[in-house]
Amino acid sequence: MILFYLFALLSVFGALGVLFLRNPIHGAMSLVGSFFSLAAVYVMMQAEFVAVIQVLVYAGAIMVLFLFVLMLLSLRDEGPSFIRWSVGKVLAVVIAFGIWAQLALVLGQHDPEALVPQIVSSGEEADSIKLIGQLLFTEYLLPFEAISLLLLVAVIGAVVIAKRRYPGSSS
Amino acid sequence: MMQIPLGHILVLSSMLFSIGVLGVLLRRNAIVIFMSIELMLNAVNLSFVGFAQSMNSLNGVMFIFFIIVVAAAEAVVGLSIILSLYRSRRTLNIDEFNLLRW
Numbered sequence: 001m002i003l004f005y006l007f008a009l010l011s012v013f014g015a016l017g018v019l020f021l022r023n024p025i026h027g028a029m030s031l032v033g034s035f036f037s038l039a040a041v042y043v044m045m046q047a048e049f050v051a052v053i054q055v056l057v058y059a060g061a062i063m064v065l066f067l068f069v070l071m072l073l074s075l076r077d078e079g080p081s082f083i084r085w086s087v088g089k090v091l092a093v094v095i096a097f098g099i100w101a102q103l104a105l106v107l108g109q110h111d112p113e114a115l116v117p118q119i120v121s122s123g124e125e126a127d128s129i130k131l132i133g134q135l136l137f138t139e140y141l142l143p144f145e146a147i148s149l150l151l152l153v154a155v156i157g158a159v160v161i162a163k164r165r166y167p168g169s170s171s
Numbered sequence: 172m173m174q175i176p177l178g179h180i181l182v183l184s185s186m187l188f189s190i191g192v193l194g195v196l197l198r199r200n201a202i203v204i205f206m207s208i209e210l211m212l213n214a215v216n217l218s219f220v221g222f223a224q225s226m227n228s229l230n231g232v233m234f235i236f237f238i239i240v241v242a243a244a245e246a247v248v249g250l251s252i253i254l255s256l257y258r259s260r261r262t263l264n265i266d267e268f269n270l271l272r273w
Contacts, residue, residue: 004175013189015210031206034187037211041183045175047220050235054216055238062209062246069250070202074255083228092196100189107181131229132236137178140233154244162251164258168260 004044009038028066035059049129179183180221187214201263205246212242 014034018027035058042051136144188224189212216235223231253263260267 015187018203018210019190019194024200025208027203031210035213038217042220045224047224047232050220050232053239057243060172065246065250066202066206071252072254073234073263089197092193094187096193097195099192100185103185107178129260132232135229135233140183143237146238150244151240154247156252157245160194162254
């Protein structure tokens, strides 16, 4: 239980690092730390599959992609990293804090455990990877195929968008 | 093993989500804004896991699977858009991009 609060605190600090560190690379590393502590939280919630996916895909693939792009683009001084308009700053803080306050208010007024309908499981463990695999290829087969198509479209789109256009080529 | 109360998980998730919103609204670097969006997706994932654990059901985990795939696709396309924007404007500051402003 103590470990949960420790890793929760670490992930919040990582997120704050993204918000406040001026250098985007430092922000990206802080975000990787936040993702790792979230994976630890998932392990504590008995969701091992999600934890593994979190480390492999988020910390491993997506953040490496971010770091590659940050390396490709030369990091000049970008000037002020926050918005200059101070009214906008205040407005942004008010909006974000308002969203958080609303969520916390709803959570404070209702006990979330009472709202959740209890589904009687078949006695199996809630997060066994075997069950997830079976579910993926039976009940969720159509979304699975659709998502693979989405990945293909994303790959082609990325190649087309990021392709360097040479002078003299028709496009 | 003691189960973590759902309320605590949801509070953590809402905190991460608000920090992500703040990052999108405050920062001017396009890549940092993208990282904040990833942070918000993660907060939503966390609440999905919390509810899945609380309901003792696997459907939440399936949703996370799809959310992560969509996040990966979104990151790939977005970063390639940022790359081509940087090639044409030589900056990442989103205040400089006013192509669609009327």
